[in-house]
Amino acid sequence: MVHERMGCSVRNGDVFIFIGSSRKLMKLLHAEDGGLVMYVKRLEAGHFKVPAYDEKSRSYPMEWRDLVIMVEGIRESPGQRLRRLRAERNVYTV
Template sequence: MFNLNDTMRYFLCPGRTDMRKGISSLCGVVHEKMNSEVKNGDVFIFIGSSRRLMKLLHAEDGGMVMYVKRLEAGRFKLPEYDPQSNSYPMEWRDLVMMVEGIQENPQQRLRSITLGRKNYLFCGNHEAAANMSVICSLLATCKAHDVTPRDYLNDVIARMPYHKKATHEELLELLPHKWKLQHPESALTKQEEEAGNRC
């Protein structure tokens, strides 16, 4: 039974963890590397070197529990590191966003809203502004799910004429988080790495 909630404290282990480690070995990592104890009731998060595998370790009534999630595409986005606690202190909301592949900076979010609000004044009419908001939402969703917006829009727009009579389920397959499963080469982090290697 998944027993995590927003009343708990969450800590991401610094650095990359050998994901072959099991419960006992990860308890040792918490003690030696994070200066804490799993039995305290906190939730400890471990990420592998590829950032595609995550393990959560937690003490519940009756024993230790370990949750595992592996991404089929994309990578987990890490929060800010806190040198004082030698960890990445997180809240439940931060964990959910990281598991879903979302990295949100409140200042960046407010800046985007402000810029968008000013731009919408020049859309011409309410329908144009609504269309613009849909496009902006798709772009933000692409970034949240590690999808290159240009690749996504080029492909989906080219396919739209063939989806005039598409069912609701078929249209859902065009959403970024579904689309990326068929286009792993369009992962945003992958393209950024390749660009960095060329420099």
């Protein structure tokens, strides 16, 4: 898909973001030394806010900080976040 539809190379260092039509599933694809890496995040509550589409590049260009803001559900208003399920974290000591 990256090569055929987007006209890009997966190995160029960019992170390619795929979001499902329900905006609850996001996949990130990028190349590292030794192979391709894919991260998947599925939201239990809320949905991802998709940035503005750029007709010229036929993509949704963004900076790394924009991706972090989108994944974490941070809104433009300071102190506000989109609804996200909190992960239970157990701390183990050895």
